[in-house]
Amino acid sequence: MNTAVAGFSKLTKEEKINWIAKEYFFNPEEGISTIKQYWNSDTKLQQLHDDFVENTISNFYLPMGIAPNFLINGKYYSVPMVIEESSVVAAAAKSAKYWSTRGGFKATVLNTEKIGQVHFMFFGEALKLEHFFNKIKPMLIASTESITANMQKRGGGITSLELRNKTSELDNYFQLHATFETKDSMGANFINSCLEQLAKTVKEEAYNYPDFNEVEKNITIVMSILSNYVPNCVVRAEVSCKVDELAENLPTSRQGRIENPSEFAEKLVQAVRIAEIEPFRAVTHNKGIMNGVDAVVLATGNDFRAVEAGVHAYASRNGTYASLSHANIDNGIFTFWMEIPLALGTVGGLTSLHPLVKIALEILEKPSAQELMQIVAVTGLAQNFAALRSLTTTGIQEGHMKMHINNILNQYQTTVDERKMIKNHFENNTISHSAVVTFIENLRK
Template identity: 70%
Template sequence: MSKAVAGFSKLNKQEKIEWIAKEYFANPEEATNLIKKYWNSDADLQKLHDEFIENTITNFYLPLGIAPNFNINGKNFTIPMAIEESSVVAAASKAAKFWSARGGFKTTVLDTEKIGQVHFIYKGDKSKLESFFTAVKNKLIEGVSTLTQNMEKRGGGIRDIVLRDKTDALDNYYQLHATFNTIDSMGANFINSCLEKFAEILKSEAEQHTAFTEEEKQIQVVMSILSNYVPNCIVRAEVSCPVEDLNEDKNISPEDFAEKFITAVTIAEKEPYRAVTHNKGIMNGIDAVVIATGNDFRAVEAGVHAYASKDGSYSSLSHATVENGIFRFWIDVPLALGTVGGLTSLHPMVKLSLEMLGKPSAKELMQIVAVAGLAQNFAALRSLTTTGIQKGHMKMHLMNILNQLKATETEKLKAVKHFETNTVSHAAAVNYIEELRKENSEKQTVQ
């Protein structure tokens, strides 16, 4: 157990590394060398990374892959994906190729509303509070004009502010529930700045409101913060084709495939245990693009899973039907994303990813990200309902297993060849490499 450290943030980078290496590692020199191995050789680039967050000591890399052949609304995209999980990029690429031959993906942004709330306690007559809010609403909006003017020039700003009575949930609890359009910015800082100004005006106006008693004037603002639940910032992505065009797998008829696929989706709609894993697969695609484009995947995850529970039970984000011989598969997903501000103008790989996508607007990025999620879901369900998911996944995972076993390049080539016709598992890979090494050892002994 290490001792507590005082003033850690005041230490320079080298001092932080020395302290960590000494306190936590049996071999401090080895730990220090590994930490420094992941520094960028470009000093300016490393300094940029160091300044993204606090107490940085090194970089933590994720692979950046690309999934080509996405036809979205008639336009071709190659999508960048930052993710460590094997088979995700391959699965998305395979689904993209499948649907590019069947009309591609169609997307629609249903709305882009974002939400922020001022949470406060008011002990008094509700009708008086309502009258007070009506009187000061314009002052709230006017009071943030210096914050909203640039956003308004781009077509965004405050949509509305409403007073919400939440006293049924908590005594004396009310909200200012504000809705925003932040155009191409994710808008967290903009929204939070507006909310804090609303809170300041709310309190000062209440203290001067002659209709309030002294107790009613003492509105207690608990907090002012945006919500990552954005049920009205929704994008729809979908694919469709005649059932007979679902003819890629020779081991199952298109009709049987469609029926089995829809049943699998329906199970995820009805069964929360399945829905969680079903939606996790969707997020494999969504998160990978969100990270590659410098957006907040934690906010996206929180909002998406809340949306999946909006009807009172956790359910599938995707849906499928067959009507009049047409197979249709779609997803409605809340995505609060930005293409300006934050890391989008700082992180070199983020800038590269956005340029690869044609420098999209926030609305366009919403559509691309939703398509990545739908493609990933289609690929997973197709595998699950036909060959099983492990066959493809474990073949992609084989290289990770071989690297864990420190296989040589020759051993890797032989292992890949061997498992083209044999089932991949960790135990099978271990046994194969051990046998291979045993054979080599015996040959060297004979020589």
């Protein structure tokens, strides 16, 4: 493509696809066929999907799997997970079953506070601004009542509002720092609407404030926006048992089997401590946690990008990026836990629109936002345990490649008979992409 396209958003869906095919596809007919192959035959449902984002041309599918046997606070859950990576769902399910016979997972919501800020520039004396803020603070809260009325009926709303002086970091920069309780809603639209009203009221009241000179009256609102960093919207997930109880009997498989529980516990604790002090390891360590977290967040129609940003900021809160999870052995008791920030919702947004999100929430028995926080955190911890267990026993690749082999077989369009021979061969041979491909090529000669 050598030129820009004008009015793309105004084209019909068919016109968009035809333009893309003409500009980019070596085989336009095949490209168009592939795009349309993923359209839903139910036109009403397809229109619903089309309306989720702009310039829609098709649907991009990801697998939705189930990890059963999660015992959380004495209740069993089957957890829906949406993810494209091999072995994640299997690993979560394996950890869930393992811990279900050792007391299960314990989860506690520590706090549910969410944050929003009005960022503005004030060209005057900070003390005068403080007096102004203290005087109009009740007016600021009152100005949002039409927005907060329904939320207040459910026990939510604005929980605090303060003026923050940030001029030591940026000249003339101040904030209105607000905290919110949004109950079962994630609350992004609610928070942003409140903030924009607060900004409007501040500007209007400043203009009419008699103690401000002409320069001080002209407060410059830079932006009003919620924060995805929610260090006070935190959930704790943990498992624990006697070290001896970590042992297991798996007569049909030795993969990842914990034969020496004391040695296993010590190695796992050391693996976690390495992730606590070594950022290069911590990033991969936490990525494994987010494999579980994101998969459930996505399945339940929540914003996994916001969760990712907030969680990784939390992992850096002490000045160095570090492990989110922790482990210790105390008086013969092994404990594995983590605390992570999760701003989630079970009402509003896609939760009431996407059919599969509704199904996911039904499978979870229509949890509250706090219950969903617990389920998501536990899934992340389970995923982390599974990864550490593999790393400290057989190594991560053995189990992963056994799952990944299906992707290779699909890529080479193997037949049922070929699949059987290939899988039989690699039961006792090391799996790698090149080894599988070579075997397929030799098989077909």
